[in-house]
Amino acid sequence: MPELPEVETVRGGLQRHVSGRTFADVQVLHPRAVRRHLAGPADFEARLRGRQFDGARRRGKYLWLPVGDDAMVAHLGMSGQLLVGPPDAPLSPHVRVRFTFADGGSELRFTDQRTFGHLLLAADGAELPSVIAHIAPDPLESAFDPVWFAYRLHSRKTGIKRALLDQSLISGVGNIYADEALWRTKLHFARATDRLRPSAIVGLIAAVREVFAEALLAGGTSFDSLYVNVNGESGYFDRSLSVYGREGEPCPRCGTRIRRDPFMNRSSYTCPKCQPRPRNGRW
Numbered sequence: 001m002p003e004l005p006e007v008e009t010v011r012g013g014l015q016r017h018v019s020g021r022t023f024a025d026v027q028v029l030h031p032r033a034v035r036r037h038l039a040g041p042a043d044f045e046a047r048l049r050g051r052q053f054d055g056a057r058r059r060g061k062y063l064w065l066p067v068g069d070d071a072m073v074a075h076l077g078m079s080g081q082l083l084v085g086p087p088d089a090p091l092s093p094h095v096r097v098r099f100t101f102a103d104g105g106s107e108l109r110f111t112d113q114r115t116f117g118h119l120l121l122a123a124d125g126a127e128l129p130s131v132i133a134h135i136a137p138d139p140l141e142s143a144f145d146p147v148w149f150a151y152r153l154h155s156r157k158t159g160i161k162r163a164l165l166d167q168s169l170i171s172g173v174g175n176i177y178a179d180e181a182l183w184r185t186k187l188h189f190a191r192a193t194d195r196l197r198p199s200a201i202v203g204l205i206a207a208v209r210e211v212f213a214e215a216l217l218a219g220g221t222s223f224d225s226l227y228v229n230v231n232g233e234s235g236y237f238d239r240s241l242s243v244y245g246r247e248g249e250p251c252p253r254c255g256t257r258i259r260r261d262p263f264m265n266r267s268s269y270t271c272p273k274c275q276p277r278p279r280n281g282r283w
């Protein structure tokens with residue numbers, strides 16, 4: 001599943017390749033892709049035809065492209081991709097929505113093999129679409145306030161990883177980057193948030209920003225070649241992961257074997273020595 005750095009990479013690509021261009025035509029090839037646009041596929045198409053994209057923005061894993069006062073909102077789900085490529089490129093069977101531009105140049109295609117992703121048009125959503133207003137800012141946004149986050153965290157009685165994955169507290173942090181940031185700050189995922197010192201929370205946020213920045217840097221080069229792309233979990237950052245997916249391998253810091261624990265229907269990876277399990281943890 002694409003995480004925040006991958007989505008940010010897509011945002012940057014859309015900004016470069018699509019912003020400022022006017023749609024000639026919009027074709028919904030699979031209605032499921034616009035299922036959250038309640039007025040239906042024909043309305044989605046009609047509202048975008050002839051209009052101009054004005055930038056590409058992001059909060060957490062949501063993207064939105066302002067068109068006048070409105071915005072086209074995109075969520076990539078598990079396997080969604082926004083691809084920019086030549087108009088004569090063969091149409092893959094997974095293309096769900098196809099956008100052509102008035103300048104006759106490259107096309108934008110929304111492809112989604114597993115169809116969990118979606119697009120919709122949010123009226124008056126240019127600044128912040130109402131469908132994503134309930135999501136807390138992500139740590140790469142200027143709107144993210146570490147002090148507010150630390151305060152909210154302290155008042156919750158939960159485990160630190162659960163809190164990191166809670167979109168009402170902080171958005172955009174998925175399983176992979178949560179594990180990486182916790183390892184860097186030597187915090188076990190079950191540490192109780194109400195017992196964490198503010199300095200530990202500040203350090204954790206810095207670590208989250210650090211892993212995001214490194215992932216962005218790693219993904220920045222693969223981009224301009226042909227496509228605005230998302231590779232999902234098999235993506236380019238895999239090589240740089242310290243603990244995630246590395247059960248039984250040595251911890252890069254101390255050599256102890258990485259451990260995997262089941263966590264919220266997924267897995268958590270920790271170094272048992274660097275990240276000792278708390279006595280009164282909250283899973």
Ligand SMILES: [Zn+2]
Binds near residue numbers: 251255256272275
């Ligand atoms: Zn270790």
